[in-house]
Amino acid sequence: MIRVGIDVGGTNTDAVVVDGSRVVAGVKRPTTQDVLSGVVAALRAVLEEAALSPDAVDAVMIGTTHFTNAVIERRGLAKTGAIRLALPATASLPPMVDWPEDLRDVIGGHVWLAHGGNEFDGGAISDLDEAELRGIAAEVAALGIDTLAISAVFSPVSDGMERRAAEILAEALPGVTLTLSCEIGRVGLLERENAAIMNACLRGLSAHVIDAFRRAMAEAGVTGRLYLTQNDGTLMDAEVAERFPVLTFASGPTNSMRGAAFLSGVTDAIVVDIGGTTADVGMLQKGFPRPASMAVEVGGVRTNFRMPDVFSIGLGGGSLVAGEGGDIGPQSVGYRLTEEARVFGGATLTTTDIVVAAGRASLGDPAEVEGLEPELVSTALARIDTMLEEAVERSRISSEPLPVIVVGGGSIIAPGRLGELEVIKPGHFAVANAVGAAIAQVSGEIDSVFSLAETGREAALAEAKARAGEAAVAAGADAASIEIVDIEDVPLSYLPGNATRIRVKAVGELNV
The missing domain is CATH 3.40.50 (Rossmann fold)
Incomplete structure (x- = not known):
């Protein structure tokens, strides 16, 4: 099964071709103002690199921030x-x-x-x-x-x-x-x-955006089915996404975490996705992001639909380094890195310049940073490592020494170890978000209150599992591949009838 995964970010639109369990090709193209021409450019480029005909693609999976940004910016x-x-x-x-x-x-x-x-x-x-x-x-x-x-x-x-x-x-x-x-x-x-x-106010925009994605595929000659990634690391059909655009919120960090698990082969780890401006940090459990246990705010509004437990820090490959103390960020040159960083002939000192000067990475022209004060380089490098260590420690929930998987284009700034923890930088790390989109499964979830006075706990759990599996199949999963990946059973002592709240999530492979 040939899949194309696309992640539309603020700086770059990444695209990968995945054949079964093998990443065949991956590219980055600048995100355009109209977004669609950037998607078309990325699609054409990755198919050319993979030497594939557009009609060989079975499915295209897209992760987008369109709807999150619409709420945050109060537009559309x-x-x-x-x-x-x-x-x-x-x-x-x-x-x-x-x-x-x-x-x-x-x-x-x-x-x-x-x-x-x-x-x-x-x-x-x-x-x-x-x-x-x-x-x-x-x-x-x-x-x-x-x-x-x-x-x-x-x-x-x-x-x-x-x-x-x-x-x-x-x-x-x-x-x-x-x-x-x-x-x-x-x-x-x-x-x-x-x-x-929030979903209702986005319905008109979702129809417009998803129609535009279909047109982008048609322009590139791709006839496979279109899916969008949702914020629990799984897929939904384009028609479902038109009805439920809010389920795409936070799908970007989720795709990166799923991609990190796939590329590294590690299913329980801490993932740090380092871009040009920020680093997103979260924990993988059984190959999926740990869900947030509290209500999550989007654009200032409290919601309780599934969201990954991910936080961001102001550290990326384009973060500014200022002062003799090597202060870092949160300001960044962002997508202008290849124009403004010193190793690329610019005049702005960034974290990328620091790691090149220290010999941690090799890109651009190292001669441009040979004159940096060694003390400044060592101080800034130590600050980078400390920021990453503190972020990882914040994400840990036990003393168990989990590995740290670093992905994203800015992950060149990460060291080989973070304290006691091993750092893994897998192949194709720069496009892990698009890989996560390409390999995503299909999920179904139920969250209900059961009265155990009327039915026993085992019967209630069995019913919840069956309903979650049915929801996954209805969403497009292969019934033979369904597995339960998360169960939460919380007794509600303040309600009569021995009530308990049961949440079950089932996932399965895409049925094409």
Whole structure:
């Protein structure tokens, strides 16, 4: 199976060709302002390097920051309505209550509370009021809103009310796109509702962007299927990505970590992805990024959909080195490294210049940094190593000496060891993010509350595993390859009925 993995970053668009378990070719091309011409250039270049015909490609996997950037920059977001099914409960904290004011204003801030919702065991808080929903639909039509988010209390436990409300609204508002919170987030009303609203406001942009990716493939002559990477290190079909653009958030660091595991053959490690400006640090567990256990903020909004536990520090290959003490970053020359760094004939002292002067790396013209003060070089080099060591220690959760895998174009600045930990720099390290996209699997996940008074723990776990596997198959996984990679079982002592919250994740190979 021939796969092409593409990662569209802020500086470079990376592309690789993977044949089975072998990386055939990898290239970097500058990311263009329109993004698409950069994707076309990378596609053509990697196929040429691999000596492949475009029609030999079975699938293209793309990782993109389009949707994250749209939320952060408050651009391309549609006017959106939020409908919560919960009355008479939850009225004190309406939808978007915790959103930044500027973001709420951009999407209109239109919210409605309606009757409905469930208790933790699936029982109704109140019955759905269909006449009430049709009245809301009339208000939505009058406001000219064409995308809605529907949420209900405990809808991951029982999604019937959200789905019935969607049917009523779809009938009353033809052409309006609907996002259901039960299909996106986990248990936890406000964060799940936030994720659904954010997804709804991105639906128009997602259709435009994914259509553009299809056109880029067509322009390059590639006819294989298109997938986008999501933030748990797995794939979703382009049609699914159009419906759920928020699932691409943070897919870049995730792709790098998955690529690091694939290239190194190590499934439990700390990964440091060093770019031109920052280093992203996270932990691999069984070949997948450790998920964040707390609510994650995106653009100032708390969400609870799956996100990797990754943090960034201001250290990269283009970070500025200033002062006699060798202070580093967070400012960086970024994509201008090959123009402004001293080893490339520029006048700016960067971390790349320091490691070349110290003999740790060889690129550019080493003669350009021969005149640097040895004390400055040694001080700055020690500072680089200390920053990386501190970041790695922050990511560790035990004293077990896990290896450190360094990837990314800026990883030339990393030493051979970080304290007691071995440093691995695998082949094709510079394009690990695109490799991670190319080798991604397909996942399914469920997160529900079960009453063990009605069913035993083993039966509840079995049901959760089966549902997660079914979700993975529905997303495009080969049923024969399904495996459970993560189980979380948390008793909820404050609820009656011996309640427990079970989260299960299943993954499988892509079924093409």
